[in-house]
Amino acid sequence: MNQVKFLLDEEEMPRKWYNILPDLPSPLDPPLNPQTKEPLKPEDLAPIFPMELIKQEASSESWIPIPEEVQDIYRIWRPTPLYRARRLEKALGTPAKLYYNWEGVSPPGSHKPNTAVAQAYYNREEGVEKISTETGAGQWGSALAFGTMLFGLECEVFMVRVSYEQKPYRRILMETWGATCHPSPSELTEAGKAVLKEDPESPGSLGIAISEAVENAVHDDRTKYSLGSVLNHVLLHQTIQGLECKKQFEMAEDYPDQIFGCTGGGSNFAGLLLPFAGDKIKGKSDIDTQGHDVRELQITNCEPASCPTLTKGPYIYDHGDAAGYAPIVMMHSLGHRFIPPPIHAGGLRYHGDAPILCKLQEEGVTDALAFHQNETFEAAHVFARAEGFVVAPETAHAVKAWIDEALRCKETGEEKTLLMANSGHGHFDLAAYDAYHAGKLVDYEYPKELAEKAIAEAPHINR
Amino acid sequence: MNQVKFLLDEEEMPRKWYNILPDLPSPLDPPLNPQTKEPLKPEDLAPIFPMELIKQEASSESWIPIPEEVQDIYRIWRPTPLYRARRLEKALGTPAKLYYNWEGVSPPGSHKPNTAVAQAYYNREEGVEKISTETGAGQWGSALAFGTMLFGLECEVFMVRVSYEQKPYRRILMETWGATCHPSPSELTEAGKAVLKEDPESPGSLGIAISEAVENAVHDDRTKYSLGSVLNHVLLHQTIQGLECKKQFEMAEDYPDQIFGCTGGGSNFAGLLLPFAGDKIKGKSDIDTQGHDVRELQITNCEPASCPTLTKGPYIYDHGDAAGYAPIVMMHSLGHRFIPPPIHAGGLRYHGDAPILCKLQEEGVTDALAFHQNETFEAAHVFARAEGFVVAPETAHAVKAWIDEALRCKETGEEKTLLMANSGHGHFDLAAYDAYHAGKLVDYEYPKELAEKAIAEAPHINR
Numbered sequence: 001m002n003q004v005k006f007l008l009d010e011e012e013m014p015r016k017w018y019n020i021l022p023d024l025p026s027p028l029d030p031p032l033n034p035q036t037k038e039p040l041k042p043e044d045l046a047p048i049f050p051m052e053l054i055k056q057e058a059s060s061e062s063w064i065p066i067p068e069e070v071q072d073i074y075r076i077w078r079p080t081p082l083y084r085a086r087r088l089e090k091a092l093g094t095p096a097k098l099y100y101n102w103e104g105v106s107p108p109g110s111h112k113p114n115t116a117v118a119q120a121y122y123n124r125e126e127g128v129e130k131i132s133t134e135t136g137a138g139q140w141g142s143a144l145a146f147g148t149m150l151f152g153l154e155c156e157v158f159m160v161r162v163s164y165e166q167k168p169y170r171r172i173l174m175e176t177w178g179a180t181c182h183p184s185p186s187e188l189t190e191a192g193k194a195v196l197k198e199d200p201e202s203p204g205s206l207g208i209a210i211s212e213a214v215e216n217a218v219h220d221d222r223t224k225y226s227l228g229s230v231l232n233h234v235l236l237h238q239t240i241q242g243l244e245c246k247k248q249f250e251m252a253e254d255y256p257d258q259i260f261g262c263t264g265g266g267s268n269f270a271g272l273l274l275p276f277a278g279d280k281i282k283g284k285s286d287i288d289t290q291g292h293d294v295r296e297l298q299i300t301n302c303e304p305a306s307c308p309t310l311t312k313g314p315y316i317y318d319h320g321d322a323a324g325y326a327p328i329v330m331m332h333s334l335g336h337r338f339i340p341p342p343i344h345a346g347g348l349r350y351h352g353d354a355p356i357l358c359k360l361q362e363e364g365v366t367d368a369l370a371f372h373q374n375e376t377f378e379a380a381h382v383f384a385r386a387e388g389f390v391v392a393p394e395t396a397h398a399v400k401a402w403i404d405e406a407l408r409c410k411e412t413g414e415e416k417t418l419l420m421a422n423s424g425h426g427h428f429d430l431a432a433y434d435a436y437h438a439g440k441l442v443d444y445e446y447p448k449e450l451a452e453k454a455i456a457e458a459p460h461i462n463r
Numbered sequence: 464m465n466q467v468k469f470l471l472d473e474e475e476m477p478r479k480w481y482n483i484l485p486d487l488p489s490p491l492d493p494p495l496n497p498q499t500k501e502p503l504k505p506e507d508l509a510p511i512f513p514m515e516l517i518k519q520e521a522s523s524e525s526w527i528p529i530p531e532e533v534q535d536i537y538r539i540w541r542p543t544p545l546y547r548a549r550r551l552e553k554a555l556g557t558p559a560k561l562y563y564n565w566e567g568v569s570p571p572g573s574h575k576p577n578t579a580v581a582q583a584y585y586n587r588e589e590g591v592e593k594i595s596t597e598t599g600a601g602q603w604g605s606a607l608a609f610g611t612m613l614f615g616l617e618c619e620v621f622m623v624r625v626s627y628e629q630k631p632y633r634r635i636l637m638e639t640w641g642a643t644c645h646p647s648p649s650e651l652t653e654a655g656k657a658v659l660k661e662d663p664e665s666p667g668s669l670g671i672a673i674s675e676a677v678e679n680a681v682h683d684d685r686t687k688y689s690l691g692s693v694l695n696h697v698l699l700h701q702t703i704q705g706l707e708c709k710k711q712f713e714m715a716e717d718y719p720d721q722i723f724g725c726t727g728g729g730s731n732f733a734g735l736l737l738p739f740a741g742d743k744i745k746g747k748s749d750i751d752t753q754g755h756d757v758r759e760l761q762i763t764n765c766e767p768a769s770c771p772t773l774t775k776g777p778y779i780y781d782h783g784d785a786a787g788y789a790p791i792v793m794m795h796s797l798g799h800r801f802i803p804p805p806i807h808a809g810g811l812r813y814h815g816d817a818p819i820l821c822k823l824q825e826e827g828v829t830d831a832l833a834f835h836q837n838e839t840f841e842a843a844h845v846f847a848r849a850e851g852f853v854v855a856p857e858t859a860h861a862v863k864a865w866i867d868e869a870l871r872c873k874e875t876g877e878e879k880t881l882l883m884a885n886s887g888h889g890h891f892d893l894a895a896y897d898a899y900h901a902g903k904l905v906d907y908e909y910p911k912e913l914a915e916k917a918i919a920e921a922p923h924i925n926r
Binding site: 002010075087150169177384387390433 | 465466467468470472473474535538539540550568570572609612613631632635636638639640641844847848850851852853890891893894896897900
């Protein structure tokens, strides 16, 4: 029998997250307070995050225990399977061994609840009653609605108005799980009112929605704010993906030569890659790598050609959000005021990237490729026709690079082991597939001049 | 650790389907040729079905081997997990032990591919190049598109026009998997043309779509027809659900006292219940039932109050389809010309029921309950808030009965083990949840007079 899925038993699910901070080749540059431009102190973050998450953000412990209650909820959908894509290998005629993990089995349909559940837990532990957040197309908002519901917290989501109107299904999902969802800009915050005063028809933006969600948390003692990507603690919670995956590669008696993932804010790909990157940095693995040299492991970020943060953005100090409320961090950035073209992969439309991933890129631990959306949908279509699963537009970027490498191996005859981070399903993104089938998808050029202008407006602090 | 999921390893997946026909308390009445009204001969079905499926339809073998290639594809998503609904138990405060299986993990999101894949296989084995079928809301059409794609067959789906226009996502899913999808009535068949001539704006119906799909198969040597429910061979392929579930109950060291499932054509619930019904009929199980008396097992069909086939329909000979092309079978029926009210659970809007399930009902092996749609969505909402998964409107009927029984157990203190057939997710049905939240769902009365008229028009053959 040719095994298709490699899946840990529930009791084998990892009980600790992996914190890569102490293993990084060089330490992260300190995040800065956006007002003072001085290194951020824990108390600067206290109004918006619970203390335990602030601690995790800068922890020097390599392993952080996953609370029992969080483990209990993870077990609704975890461990998630590692797939050997045997049908795709055959369809491509490649000698490469293709693997993917599959986060689409979670109730919200993506990797996002791995951190949403943990964040909801720590907030409840510290007596927080409500969490406020922003969401674009709704992936993160629905994951946080799911997480807060399971811990009895209220959840208030500011959803970019144009998505709120065009994509009602994710909004309904949030409401079904008990969250309140507002189109942003709203009349509920000063930030929202200011925008509406200037433009009553404003379609909104992620930057505005962040401002509303943060303001909502700052001005209410019972409410904290939550972010679904970029931050160290978010990436930490996602490492359960890679930790499971490593154990499952041991079951498969294999180990990857190259890993591909889509990178927007970076939370999904970081979740898969960090435990493997730890192996690469340390030059050895805690599992039997079946003769693979972990120092040779290649790790490839896949991003949109129209928002090419890692491939075209300079490594600078910049704000995490458009409005400049968020800390200033060292990262690859296209400028915090850069507004990326409206590609369907909404989760990759971020001007920056997680500082940890940017550091790994700078240190040469990872590399990066950029793709236009038509070629990513073409790859996702090949994948769907071979493996059955219809993936999210974000994931399609990783599928593209993975298939390209499999086809290169076909030419050279290399039997490389290629792992792809399959972050979620595309059930709420089928209109994008329809546009692709109809030849109506636009491949947006990278708006270089706009980005250069935005990059010039970044604080560019030299420390 | 309180285990949440009970899941077989891939190599433990059943290799044979269970055929209940030889174990039925009394034999099925023969299906009749719709023209001659005489018992149907295998050759009557040969123009529309491959011979192996015709054989399975009347097989006296208790176990039918699952072909290796079908097993290979099943392993994309099977075995599916048996869940212990610990959070729901706690939320309800019931001493009952609540379990559900979960078919929503399949790429099409429901139990339907269990038979779609098998049917595609047998058609390909006999040289068929194309399969034609009908679909209402698109669950079955998308499952068959998935199955035919994996065996390299063409697939042509006639989709009821009103759904084609209102629910584009399932149509896009079919197209992504390579199927051709036509709104029905179409200009492609005589049946479709006749309807359009009379009413160019016809919204279509499942009856018309069946006629188009059958005509399409009959007039083309390279094409066969496929049905997604009702028939014995369809129910046979679905038994992998119950077979897995029984093994998983053995892992859980438990056995159900009562099983609940939604019944439209009956393919999903039959898939779960038949292996358990076999135990009940034989008075013993092939697994350790942990002291549960299998003869006491209660099996409860859950149907819509507005289309109450098992609870209100007489047990008569009637046509399987509206147009009268399909065989005449002995079943509970509201009349083949009965058009049920437009509830969201489109998969339960069928005038009849699978002959096997009707026989079990007549023999007292099963019972049945009927529910209005608001109470089913209320139950599905309670389920979603406790367990996370948002189920299909069809499944919500089973959830309702299951929760009702759990609450009854709370009153009596009974520690019953209650199993629910969780047939699929509601990702493409969120508009129905939205209507429920907004108080806009209509509870349709059973149109008794229309049904009585339709029942009077059934052939009512006495044999």
